[in-house]
Amino acid sequence: MLKKLECFLAGLPMTIVAGVFLLLDLVPHLMEEFSGTPVQLSFLPFDPAWVTVVISGIPLLYLAIWRIIHNTGISKISSALLICIAMFAAIAIGDLFAAGEVVFIMAIGALLEEATTNRAKKGLKNLISLAPSKGRRLKDGKEEMIPAEEIRQGDILRILPGETIPVDGTIISGETSVDQSIMTGESLPVDKGVGEDVFCGTINRFGSIDISATKVGENSSLQKLIRMVQDAENKQAPMQRIADRVASWLVPAALLIAVSAYVFSGNIVTAVTVLVVFCPCALVLATPTAIMAAIGQATKHGVIIKSGEALEKMGKVDMIAFDKTGTLTYGRLDVSDTISFDETISETDLLSLAASAEAKSEHPLGKAIAAYAKEKEVPVMETTAFRMTTGKGVFAETDNRSLLCGNEKFLIENGVSINSTVRSALERLRTQGKASILVAESQKCIGVIALSDVLRPEVKDMVSRLSDMHTRTVLLTGDHNKTAAYFAQQAGISEIRAELLPEEKVRSIEKLQAENHTVCMIGDGVNDAPALKTADVSVAMGSMGSDIAVDAAEIALMSDDISKIPYLKRLSDAAVRTIKTSITLSMCINFAAIVLSLMEILTPTTGALVHNAGSCFVVPIAALLYDRKFE
Numbered sequence: 182m183l184k185k186l187e188c189f190l191a192g193l194p195m196t197i198v199a200g201v202f203l204l205l206d207l208v209p210h211l212m213e214e215f216s217g218t219p220v221q222l223s224f225l226p227f228d229p230a231w232v233t234v235v236i237s238g239i240p241l242l243y244l245a246i247w248r249i250i251h252n253t254g255i256s257k258i259s260s261a262l263l264i265c266i267a268m269f270a271a272i273a274i275g276d277l278f279a280a281g282e283v284v285f286i287m288a289i290g291a292l293l294e295e296a297t298t299n300r301a302k303k304g305l306k307n308l309i310s311l312a313p314s315k316g317r318r319l320k321d322g323k324e325e326m327i328p329a330e331e332i333r334q335g336d337i338l339r340i341l342p343g344e345t346i347p348v349d350g351t352i353i354s355g356e357t358s359v360d361q362s363i364m365t366g367e368s369l370p371v372d373k374g375v376g377e378d379v380f381c382g383t384i385n386r387f388g389s390i391d392i393s394a395t396k397v398g399e400n401s402s403l404q405k406l407i408r409m410v411q412d413a414e415n416k417q418a419p420m421q422r423i424a425d426r427v428a429s430w431l432v433p434a435a436l437l438i439a440v441s442a443y444v445f446s447g448n449i450v451t452a453v454t455v456l457v458v459f460c461p462c463a464l465v466l467a468t469p470t471a472i473m474a475a476i477g478q479a480t481k482h483g484v485i486i487k488s489g490e491a492l493e494k495m496g497k498v499d500m501i502a503f504d505k506t507g508t509l510t511y512g513r514l515d516v517s518d519t520i521s522f523d524e525t526i527s528e529t530d531l532l533s534l535a536a537s538a539e540a541k542s543e544h545p546l547g548k549a550i551a552a553y554a555k556e557k558e559v560p561v562m563e564t565t566a567f568r569m570t571t572g573k574g575v576f577a578e579t580d581n582r583s584l585l586c587g588n589e590k591f592l593i594e595n596g597v598s599i600n601s602t603v604r605s606a607l608e609r610l611r612t613q614g615k616a617s618i619l620v621a622e623s624q625k626c627i628g629v630i631a632l633s634d635v636l637r638p639e640v641k642d643m644v645s646r647l648s649d650m651h652t653r654t655v656l657l658t659g660d661h662n663k664t665a666a667y668f669a670q671q672a673g674i675s676e677i678r679a680e681l682l683p684e685e686k687v688r689s690i691e692k693l694q695a696e697n698h699t700v701c702m703i704g705d706g707v708n709d710a711p712a713l714k715t716a717d718v719s720v721a722m723g724s725m726g727s728d729i730a731v732d733a734a735e736i737a738l739m740s741d742d743i744s745k746i747p748y749l750k751r752l753s754d755a756a757v758r759t760i761k762t763s764i765t766l767s768m769c770i771n772f773a774a775i776v777l778s779l780m781e782i783l784t785p786t787t788g789a790l791v792h793n794a795g796s797c798f799v800v801p802i803a804a805l806l807y808d809r810k811f812e
């Protein structure tokens with residue numbers, strides 16, 4: 182009941198009401214200061230500041246008492262406690278305006294902070310929805326669909342093309358290509374055969390397979406992924422207000438000075454004035470106003486920052502970990518090389534033959550070749566015969582020519598010899614992280630088509646700029662070592678950690694943190710979610726990235742422009758400097774107000790006005806951040 186009342190009073194509508202009544206109380210006070218004659222609003226039977234005190238004071242009192250009861254040690258003493266003391270002291274001497282003013286400023290600060298930190302948390306629900314609900318079990322020679330939770334270790338399951346694999350298992354019959362991007366982030370489906378492992382949540386792209394369940398229920402890879410996101414979410418500490426960090430010495434100092442002022446002057450009004458001007462309202466306002474301005478500045482540039490804590494931490498980052506696929510690269514396959522081994526066949530003719538043979542293929546590499554040929558307007562001929570061997574390649578007849586397209590093993594099985602020239606080309610392409618499709622005709626290998634993900638053109642300059650800012654970079658990817666090394670070299674990244682599953686990415690980040698690095702993780706896939714949550718601050722590629730990755734991250738690049746990363750660091754540095762500047766200037770004003778209070782120049786009412794002016798001083802300073810130009 183108390184919590185509901187506190188939330189109601191602390192909300193925006195009631196805070197506006199409190200502000201209106203405080204303004205009504207300010208008018209007669211100003212008239213009294215200038216005329217020297219007490220003024221009373223005739224249309225109100227009570228002092229309007231009472232409304233402000235009740236509306237804004239009760240939530241603050243609730244917070245102060247809650248922290249005294251539940252917090253431990255010195256954290257029991259908070260800025261809320263000091264302001265409550267000042268509020269009650271002002272009420273005790275009958276200065277309701279001063280009491281209302283300090284609690285109202287705190288209410289405004291709380292609303293501003295809440296506006297900068299609230300964000301929806303739907304990612305975990307989306308991740309859970311990826312868990313398959315059913316599986317096809319083979320029992321006594323018959324197929325039966327059963328709930329995924331009823332699958333037991335050792336059960337034999339059949340997975341048809343296009344189906345999601347319901348548990349971790351080992352293939353016991355059949356061959357296929359599996360989309361493992363949810364687990365590893367690999368851009369290419371992986372060909373799988375008998376004896377190889379498959380993971381829960383991955384997708385069977387082609388070919389029917391039978392698997393023996395090895396890890397089921399809570400032990401499956403996808404469930405581990407879900408738990409890692411949950412654990413990392415629970416580890417996230419809420420942003421601690423700067424005011425509360427200094428409250429441990431601010432409260433005793435304020436009370437000591439106020440008591441001393443009363444002892445030496447004998448004037449209780451002086452003591453109350455000291456408490457009023459000592460209130461850390463500027464500290465409360467400085468952080469959220471600067472953060473709101475910085476977040477607004479970032480939003481104009483297509484960068485969504487979900488919390489002030491993320492903005493502050495970004496400036497402290499000295500190590501940035503990148504995922505590869507969809508982050509440093511576009512996450513799509515393109516033909517990168519067309520190499521002919523026959524002088525009579527041009528590269529365009531080779532592409533035409535390969536595209537014609539692969540036109541009916543369901544394999545992702547074959548589809549990519551056919552799509553590339555169509556894009557380049559290369560002629561694609563009709564096939565009179567077509568046969569596909571899952572996981573190996575295709576046979577096709579077109580224009581009275583018999584063609585084989587596939588991997589090295591497929592060609593050898595069909596009597597095609599692979600000479601040293603071909604092997605040398607294949608090895609070179611492998612070291613560049615490229616997938617290769619060999620093309621053969623009449624028992625002779627006539628060429629090779631290589632496909633690769635495409636590095637974003639801005640990546641190299643971005644990495645160089647980060648290096649100039651003394652920020653190290655590391656590549657964390659599920660791709661093969663050679664693929665990772667090739668792309669890292671192209672990007673200018675010297676540190677590589679490849680062939681990583683989601684939990685291994687998490688361990689890599691934790692290791693970097695153990696070495697006293699402040700780590701930023703940048704990724705785009707479901708498999709990146711645990712690493713994004715584990716890092717000190719995280720950035721997701723917003724337009725292409727999965728909903729889960731975007732939700733798991735604290736910052737999202739809505740245009741997928743990774744060159745914004747150096748801009749983010751500069752912006753966060755500027756925001757922190759603005760906060761510190763605002764606090765320093767406003768505290769200088771408060772210090773001057775304390776001196777004037779001790780000299781009995783200020784009263785609680787005029788002290789509240791000076792204190793209010795100092796608190797509001799931080800707003801225009803923060804506004805300058807919104808329009809500032811960054812490189």
